[in-house]
Amino acid sequence: MGGEGQYIIDDRERKVFMLNREVLVSEDVLRLEMQRIFSKCWIYVGHGSEIAKPGDFVTRRVAGRPVIFCRDAKGVVQCHFNTCRHRGATVCNERQGNARRFFCIYHGWSYGNDGSLARVPGDDAYNECFQKSDFALKRPARFESYRDLWFMCLDPGIMSLDDYLGPAKDYIDLVFEQSPSGTMEVIAGSQEYDVHANWKLMVENSVDDYHLPTTHSTWLNFMRNSGVVIEPSKEAGLVLPTKGYAIDLGRGNFTTDNVNFRGRPVARWIPLYGAEAKEEIETLRAELVTRLGEARAARVADTNRNLVIFPNLVINDGSAVTIRTFFPEGTGRMHVTAWAAGPMEETESARARRLDAFLTFYGPGGFATPDDVEVLELVQQGLANWQDDPWSEMSRGLGKSEDEPQLNSDEHHLRTFWRRWNELMVDK
Numbered sequence: 001m002g003g004e005g006q007y008i009i010d011d012r013e014r015k016v017f018m019l020n021r022e023v024l025v026s027e028d029v030l031r032l033e034m035q036r037i038f039s040k041c042w043i044y045v046g047h048g049s050e051i052a053k054p055g056d057f058v059t060r061r062v063a064g065r066p067v068i069f070c071r072d073a074k075g076v077v078q079c080h081f082n083t084c085r086h087r088g089a090t091v092c093n094e095r096q097g098n099a100r101r102f103f104c105i106y107h108g109w110s111y112g113n114d115g116s117l118a119r120v121p122g123d124d125a126y127n128e129c130f131q132k133s134d135f136a137l138k139r140p141a142r143f144e145s146y147r148d149l150w151f152m153c154l155d156p157g158i159m160s161l162d163d164y165l166g167p168a169k170d171y172i173d174l175v176f177e178q179s180p181s182g183t184m185e186v187i188a189g190s191q192e193y194d195v196h197a198n199w200k201l202m203v204e205n206s207v208d209d210y211h212l213p214t215t216h217s218t219w220l221n222f223m224r225n226s227g228v229v230i231e232p233s234k235e236a237g238l239v240l241p242t243k244g245y246a247i248d249l250g251r252g253n254f255t256t257d258n259v260n261f262r263g264r265p266v267a268r269w270i271p272l273y274g275a276e277a278k279e280e281i282e283t284l285r286a287e288l289v290t291r292l293g294e295a296r297a298a299r300v301a302d303t304n305r306n307l308v309i310f311p312n313l314v315i316n317d318g319s320a321v322t323i324r325t326f327f328p329e330g331t332g333r334m335h336v337t338a339w340a341a342g343p344m345e346e347t348e349s350a351r352a353r354r355l356d357a358f359l360t361f362y363g364p365g366g367f368a369t370p371d372d373v374e375v376l377e378l379v380q381q382g383l384a385n386w387q388d389d390p391w392s393e394m395s396r397g398l399g400k401s402e403d404e405p406q407l408n409s410d411e412h413h414l415r416t417f418w419r420r421w422n423e424l425m426v427d428k
Contacts, residue, residue, distance in 0.1 A: 066082035091109070186339045246406040397412055
């Protein structure tokens with residue numbers, strides 16, 4: 001498989017978009033993705049609040065690479081490959097902590113938290129050609145941030161992160177403007193789980209509002225029974241209570257942009273929060289209006305969005321904020337990591353509401369995530385028939401004019417992802 005026209009059928013004149021299902025099961029496609037996507041795009045590493053103090057570190061796998069995300073003794077945020085320069089063992093085997101040095105347990109080479117080689121046992125056995133300065137921990141070719149969200153790229157020739165994000169920065173700003181100081185923090189702890197499905201299905205699912213009434217009917221009934229108004233729109237083609245849009249942000253980045261119906265910790269009260277929370281939420285709303293003005297405050301408080309930064313970062317800014325990444329562990333398996341985020345200044349009561357909403361909807365034991373995991377695994381199981389049923393139909397909403405808004409319950413944003421994916425994957 002390979003070559004333009006074999007991955008997708010994108011016939012705008014006939015208003016047909018089809019995806020070849022082999023891309024969700026093929027080992028050859030996965031190998032190409034490693035070369036043409038995960039080695040060429042900006043990939044999310046972490047948020048600076050996770051390493052707040054000099055010496056703080058976390059270790060994780062990013063695009064399949066073991067890395068150390070840390071703040072050095074001078075307070076500079078760093079990203080090192082977690083690989084000893086001597087014989088290749090990992091040099092930090094703890095998930096997180098605070099350390100001046102990282103120590104390889106194989107032969108005892110140790111490195112400062114700035115990545116420099118600090119000590120080599122028995123270094124007098126090396127000749128004069130051996131220089132410790134030549135053996136600092138390797139780093140990604142590029143490492144940059146926006147609003148303390150840190151990304152790495154293995155390609156030194158990539159455009160700046162600022163250019164790569166482009167218009168997506170405005171949607172990131174809407175998340176951070178929940179905080180009076182513009183400072184969000186990743187809340188301690190994370191969710192990690194495996195899904196037996198192709199990683200690209202998680203991209204689709206994260207922004208596919210078409211599935212909400214059927215896949216998440218239990219959650220919608222829970223919200224309705226809690227006093228939240230859940231009435232399907234009577235507008236043609238809509239399946240959700242409120243109208244929302246799908247917006248192409250360039251370079252494979254895109255977002256949903258919905259009028260909110262499900263409540264927001266900042267600052268949209270619903271009965272589910274309880275009467276005692278209403279006054280505090282109204283105070284939070286008033287602060288937003290004073291700081292941002294009526295129009296921008298309404299954008300922050302009355303809309304929610306699922307933002308995708310190509311290829312594998314999703315920021316869900318809905319009833320809570322979650323930052324989610326996922327990476328293939330094979331053609332039919334991915335590893336997902338998700339964090340909750342909130343304003344640095346948040347009160348204990350507001351933080352409790354936020355985390356309750358986060359766990360109720362997004363958590364592995366919540367209403368949404370188990371449903372989504374099950375559905376994606378059912379899709380992957382069904383794909384075993386791909387050779388006899390090779391095409392997925394993805395034409396919903398196709399054919400609208402450039403000036404006409406694209407609805408979030410259509411498949412415009414899914415096509416946005418697949419067009420960029422195809423652009424990077426076709427034979428050069």
